[in-house]
Amino acid sequence: MSFNLEEIYNFFPDIIAIDGKWFLYNSEFSPGLFVNGVRVSGIINFLQRLSSLCEFFDKEKIIVVWDSKKYMKKEKHPEYKKREYSEFDRQIWSQEKKIREILPTLSINSFDIFGYEADEVLAGIAFICKQNKKRCLLCSSDTDLLQLVDDYVGVLRPKQLVTKDNFENYFKMPIEVFKIKKILFGDPADNIDGVPNMTIAQFKKIISKTKDIKKLIDLPELQPYKNIILKNIELIDLTPKKELIDALEKKLKEKLELDIKKFKSLCIKYKLKKFAIKTNEFLIPFISKEKKKLKRILTL
Numbered sequence: 001m002s003f004n005l006e007e008i009y010n011f012f013p014d015i016i017a018i019d020g021k022w023f024l025y026n027s028e029f030s031p032g033l034f035v036n037g038v039r040v041s042g043i044i045n046f047l048q049r050l051s052s053l054c055e056f057f058d059k060e061k062i063i064v065v066w067d068s069k070k071y072m073k074k075e076k077h078p079e080y081k082k083r084e085y086s087e088f089d090r091q092i093w094s095q096e097k098k099i100r101e102i103l104p105t106l107s108i109n110s111f112d113i114f115g116y117e118a119d120e121v122l123a124g125i126a127f128i129c130k131q132n133k134k135r136c137l138l139c140s141s142d143t144d145l146l147q148l149v150d151d152y153v154g155v156l157r158p159k160q161l162v163t164k165d166n167f168e169n170y171f172k173m174p175i176e177v178f179k180i181k182k183i184l185f186g187d188p189a190d191n192i193d194g195v196p197n198m199t200i201a202q203f204k205k206i207i208s209k210t211k212d213i214k215k216l217i218d219l220p221e222l223q224p225y226k227n228i229i230l231k232n233i234e235l236i237d238l239t240p241k242k243e244l245i246d247a248l249e250k251k252l253k254e255k256l257e258l259d260i261k262k263f264k265s266l267c268i269k270y271k272l273k274k275f276a277i278k279t280n281e282f283l284i285p286f287i288s289k290e291k292k293k294l295k296r297i298l299t300l
Contacts, residue, residue, distance in 0.1 A: 004161070005052060005053070005055075005056050007161050008053075008056070008137065008156065008161065009056050009057075011135065011137055011154050011161060011163065012135055013057075013061065013135050013136060013137035013154070014061065014129065014134035014135050014136065015061055015063065015125065015129055015134060015135075015136045015137070016053065016057060016061055016062050016063070016136075016137045016139065017063045017065060017122050017125045017126070017136060017137070017138050017139065018062065018063065018064045018065070018139040018140075019065065019118045019119065019122060019138075019139060019140035019141075019142065020064045020065060020066045020096070020099070020100070020110065020118065021066060021067060021092075021096060021118060022118075022139070022140045022141050022142070023046060023049070023050075023064070023139065024042050024046050024092060024095060024096055024099065025042075025092060026141075026158065027041075027042050027045035027046040027049055028041060028042045028045065028088075028092065029041060029045070032091075035271035035272075036271060038094070038271065039091040039094070039095060040095070040270065040271060040272060042091075042092060042095040042099075043095050043098055043099055043102070043270065043272065044272070046095075046099055047099075047102070047106075050062070050064075050108070051284070051285045051286065052285075054285035054286055055285045059106070059107060059108060059285075059286060062108060062109070063109045063110075063125065063252070064103060064108060064109070064110040064111075065110075065111060065112065065113075065118050065121040065122060065125070066096070066100065066110070066111070066112040066118055067112060067116075067117045067118045068112045068113060068114050068115055068116055068117065069112075070114075070115065071115055071116050071117045071120070072115050072116070073117065073120075073235060074117075077231070077235065079191055080190060080191060080192065080235060081190050081191055082191050098266075098270050101266060102263065102266050102270075104256050104259075105258070105259040105260075105262045105263040105266065106258065106263065106286045107256040107257060107258045107259075107286070108256070108286075109251070109252070109254060109256060111251050113244060113247050113248065113251070114247075116244055118140070118142075119140060119142045119144050119145055119238065120238060120240070120244065121244070121248065122138045122140060122145060123145065123148060123238035123239075123240055124240040124244045124245055124248045125138075125248060125252075126138060126148050126152070126153045127240045127245065128245065128248060128249065128252070129152055129153070130150070130152045130153065133152070134152065135152050135153075135154075136152060136153050136154075137153075137154050137155075137156055137161075138153065138154070138155045138156065139155075139156040140155065140156075140157070141157050141158055143182065143187065143189075144182070144187075144190075144236055144238060145238070146162060146167070146171075146175070146178060147175060147178065147179045147236070147238065148238060149162055149163065149164055149167055149175055150164055150175075151164055174211075176211050176213075177207055177211060179213065179236065180203075180206070180207060180211065180213060180216070181203060182232070182236055183213065183216065183229060183232045183233055183236060184198050184203055184206065184216075184229070184232075185198055185203070186232060187236075190235070192232060192235055192236075193228065194228070194232070195222065195225045195228055195229070196225070202221075206219060206221070206222070213233060216229055217229055217230065258286065258287070
């Protein structure tokens with residue numbers, strides 16, 4: 001996936017919050033690069049693309065978030081996001097662990113919040129930004145995040161930067177109607193079932209009667225599917241809980257120091273040394289004007 005840096009810049013974000021797993025999946029390519037049979041192309045491309053962002057924006061503005069190993073939605077609804085995983089998925093996960101170890105050495109704030117998946121954490125960051133009247137760009141392909149788009153929040157998706165001004169151009173409906181559509185049709189990507197045999201014609205009739213999510217189950221034609229609708233409302237809802245906001249505010253206050261020595265040791269540990277020329281390229285924007293440290297990096 002490529003992104004238009006100028007388009008991102010013109011959104012004037014105060015914070016750029018990235019779904020780390022999405023960014024990693026979209027940093028991979030086929031057949032990939034391997035060292036001693038271990039895939040490393042995702043790590044290299046992830047860091048190169050992050051470096052590109054740091055050329056335009058202060059790295060203090062960039063946050064990378066990840067899914068917690070266990071999260072509450074999955075615990076309550078085991079079928080949620082249930083699918084078969086491939087060897088490629090496992091190769092991605094092995095690189096995720098390494099990236100999460102590397103990012104703090106570049107003074108990039110990278111974390112998960114126990115009990116929450118990345119989109120919930122991104123929603124929490126958006127909530128805090130709006131409270132402080134700051135503009136936030138969420139980077140993820142998760143369509144649930146589109147419900148958050150407003151004056152302060154935009155969503156960067158593959159080949160799309162969705163804002164309040166262009167939302168209807170992309171999706172041909174207002175934001176509140178888009179959310180109702182997800183509730184009624186479900187989301188195959190997250191293994192969320194919709195109302196059985198729901199058609200576009202039926203959907204249009206329903207939104208002509210109400211655009212209030214709370215009133216959907218009062219419609220006679222939807223009452224037989226009350227449990228499905230209530231479950232989908234719960235799964236799609238991204239209203240942040242107080243404990244998530246409290247945990248996030250602590251994480252966002254953390255200050256990280258650039259640690260070149262540790263970065264160098266991790267490059268050696270994870271067999272990235274032979275890609276030194278490429279690593280030099282993506283490290284430069286993380287260094288700013290620290291020429292002495294930069295010289296040390298170039299000796300990798």
